[in-house]
Amino acid sequence: MDDCQFKVSRVALVGSGAVGASYAFALLNQGITSELVIIDRNFQKAEGDAMDLNHGLPFSPLSKIWAGDYEDCGEADIVVITAGAGQAPGETRMDLINKNSRIFKDIIASVMNSGFKGIFVIATNPVDVLTYVTWKYSGLPASRVIGSGTILDTARLRFLLGQEFDVDSRNVHAYIMGEHGDTELPVWSNANIAGLSLMEYKAQHNNPTDERLEEIFVQVRDAAYHIIERKGATYYGIAMGLARLTKAILNNENSVFSVSALLDSEYGLDDVYIGVPAIINRDGIREVLKLNLSDTEQEKLHHSATVLKKAIASLDL
Incomplete structure (x- = not known):
């Protein structure tokens, strides 16, 4: 044999x-x-x-x-x-x-x-x-x-941006970072469509406006509430995300997902699990990617981390 x-x-x-x-x-x-x-x-x-x-x-x-x-x-x-x-x-x-x-x-x-x-x-x-x-x-x-972090929120954002641009969502690259919850944030500064930055796309097409982008983000952030109102729970999207994450681990893919990872000085934060882009392989989290965030995005990420740290502190660990 x-x-x-x-x-x-x-x-x-x-x-x-x-x-x-x-x-x-x-x-x-x-x-x-x-x-x-x-x-x-x-x-x-x-x-x-x-x-x-x-x-x-x-x-x-x-x-x-x-x-x-x-x-x-x-x-x-x-x-x-x-x-x-x-x-x-x-x-x-x-x-x-x-x-x-x-x-x-x-x-x-x-x-x-x-x-x-x-x-x-x-x-x-x-x-x-x-x-x-x-x-x-x-x-x-x-x-x-x-x-699972913001893996589902990121998928929701890419889907909605794909609809907005009439582009296959698999060619839209954008992340939701932060808490999987009300303090999450869209990272517009790093968003792109097949390598064309969102800012360049807006300049070429005169859309979407900042107001429209905010509407899209609110739809992403509040999606779970709307689904729960209609059918009681959300499960298909997150199940697909978990399956994809499982595949990346078992196949040692070194693929990037916006998962909840422990930060150790990345983004100026530590001792908190929070949604960030990370490379995933057979050993788990190989590396947390450090995106160049705008000042506003950095501030929002720190606010999200503060909310999570307060929640963690309330537990008897």
């Missing part, structure tokens, strides 16, 4: 709610991992999802899906956490901080007791705070604790 053995990749999903189940479905459809174990305090729900997903295996390269427990995390490459209380209509992500931080304390302890040595990916809100909580409780290097 060839000395080069096939590496079985395992993802452990903690939380089989709407986000978790959508993420599992995305993994199955794209054949991103070899094994998927679903863990939920409602074992019957996890088991039902596993049974349902297994019926799609004849159409996917994914090889094994089952409902398991925390012991299965010991052999996992990635543990993705979507468990926790959801955001209700009229509730901010920060309103969830106390109840979800208590839930996380038990989850992280259970995962680490399995002997887990992989990478955490956190999607539960408030995601920046809970990623910090995971880092503290797990004792893992910060590079192996990643929050």
Whole structure:
């Protein structure tokens, strides 16, 4: 037999709610991992999802899906956490901080007791705070604790800008940075369409106006509230983002995503997890990219970090 053995990749999903189940479905459809174990305090729900997903295996390269427990995390490459209380209509992500931080304390302890040595990916809100909580409780290097951060906000921004310019959103390069929440900010100074800066595009086409760009950003920032009003929760977009992030990790891609990462002097900030562009590979966060922000953007990012640090300080860690 060839000395080069096939590496079985395992993802452990903690939380089989709407986000978790959508993420599992995305993994199955794209054949991103070899094994998927679903863990939920409602074992019957996890088991039902596993049974349902297994019926799609004849159409996917994914090889094994089952409902398991925390012991299965010991052999996992990635543990993705979507468990926790959801955001209700009229509730901010920060309103969830106390109840979800208590839930996380038990989850992280259970995962680490399995002997887990992989990478955490956190999607539960408030995601920046809970990623910090995971880092503290797990004792893992910060590079192996990643929050979904503003990955979805950035996707929303690129989609809306693509619509505005009538350009494929995959050719729009722009980031939302900061908290995944009300203090996030658009980085217009670094936005471009296939290499043409946003400022150059505006000069050539006399649009969009600054007022229109602000309208687009507000739509991005408040998108979750509008979706929750209409259907109770958001889950498809974030599930796709999590699947893409998982693929980048397992395939050692060195791809750039606006994730929640621990800052250590970058942007003049430290000891806070916050949404920033970062290079992601098989080791987790390889590097936080340091964009040249405008003075206004830098000020807004620091304000966002202050809000997150205040939230973290309110917890008993």
